[in-house]
Amino acid sequence: MFPESNSGYSYEDCKATADWLLAQTDIRPAVGVVCGSGLGGLADMLKDQVAFNYKDIPNFPQSTVHGHAGRLVFGTLKGRPCVCMQGRFHLYEGYPIQKITLPMRIFKLLGVETVILTNAAGGLNQDFKVGDIMIMKDHLNMPGFAGNNPLAGPNDERFGVRFPCMSDAYDRELQQLAMDVGQELGYADFLKEGVYCVLGGPSFETIAECRMLQKLGADAVGMSTVHEAIVARHCGIRVFALSLITNQAVTDYDSEEKANHEEVLQIGKLRAEQLERLVSTMVTRIEHNFA
Numbered sequence: 001m002f003p004e005s006n007s008g009y010s011y012e013d014c015k016a017t018a019d020w021l022l023a024q025t026d027i028r029p030a031v032g033v034v035c036g037s038g039l040g041g042l043a044d045m046l047k048d049q050v051a052f053n054y055k056d057i058p059n060f061p062q063s064t065v066h067g068h069a070g071r072l073v074f075g076t077l078k079g080r081p082c083v084c085m086q087g088r089f090h091l092y093e094g095y096p097i098q099k100i101t102l103p104m105r106i107f108k109l110l111g112v113e114t115v116i117l118t119n120a121a122g123g124l125n126q127d128f129k130v131g132d133i134m135i136m137k138d139h140l141n142m143p144g145f146a147g148n149n150p151l152a153g154p155n156d157e158r159f160g161v162r163f164p165c166m167s168d169a170y171d172r173e174l175q176q177l178a179m180d181v182g183q184e185l186g187y188a189d190f191l192k193e194g195v196y197c198v199l200g201g202p203s204f205e206t207i208a209e210c211r212m213l214q215k216l217g218a219d220a221v222g223m224s225t226v227h228e229a230i231v232a233r234h235c236g237i238r239v240f241a242l243s244l245i246t247n248q249a250v251t252d253y254d255s256e257e258k259a260n261h262e263e264v265l266q267i268g269k270l271r272a273e274q275l276e277r278l279v280s281t282m283v284t285r286i287e288h289n290f291a
């Protein structure tokens with residue numbers, strides 16, 4: 001456990017932030033989207049936008065990573081009310097794990113029922129290619145193995161139970177929907193599914209680490225998403241997550257390849273249009289009680 005990191009936000013703090021946002025906009029989002037590195041264009045799909053810089057939102061942390069704009073955008077996607085984080089928070093930015101996941105609880109208090117989490121990740125599965133989109137079917141939570149779990153610390157039952165189940169973390173219906181939509185859109189060649197492993201970052205993995213992760217059953221490796229998924233599930237939000245494979249993890253000592261953030265952002269731009277179409281089509285088909 002990391003007691004010093006238990007300076008998370010209380011239910012009342014989260015409620016104050018959600019109420020502040022609800023007072024600024026009439027949009028009542030049922031879907032929340034989190035944009036991964038270089039995937040901020042997803043927010044631009046929203047119509048009738050009402051956007052807030054993170055620095056202006058009470059209690060919100062700030063984005064410090066290139067490729068994460070730091071804006072919370074409300075709007076509609078083909079008539080469906082949504083909220084989109086154009087930029088997320090990562091452990092390696094130095095925030096306690098409870099702070100990087102705070103937006104999920106605010107989403108809950110805004111009325112969000114489903115989150116779509118996106119990330120850029122390194123491919124470990126030898127069948128994956130750069131540019132593939134991996135539907136997350138499960139995760140390996142490496143910081144969690146060491147006790148760094150966003151739910152560590154006092155549990156507030158108003159959010160969820162002390163010991164939430166994670167064997168159903170990633171909604172299977174939504175995975176199937178993504179597959180179906182991907183097929184219809186002609187994405188079958190680059191649509192995969194697999195297990196995402198989160199590490200703390202910010203250093204990319206060594207060759208030995210990548211080989212170990214492959215043996216553990218990970219198909220992709222990254223530095224985010226899992227913490228958000230845990231907090232979202234804890235408070236009863238349905239979770240769908242996908243990884244854009246932006247680079248192949250290096251597993252060979254003869255390889256000349258070196259992972260780098262610029263390449264990650266560049267691959268995001270190349271797949272932006274298809275990702276936007278996949279996500280927006282999914283949103284129009286997710287069943288909610290839209291007012």
Ligand SMILES: O=P(O)(O)O[C@@H]1C[C@H](O)[C@@H](CO)O1
Pocket residue numbers: 035036037038065088090118119120121201222223224225260261264
């Ligand atoms: O926010 P995501 O998980 O998409 O960002 C990935 C992990 C690191 O933040 C960064 C490395 O390039 O991209």
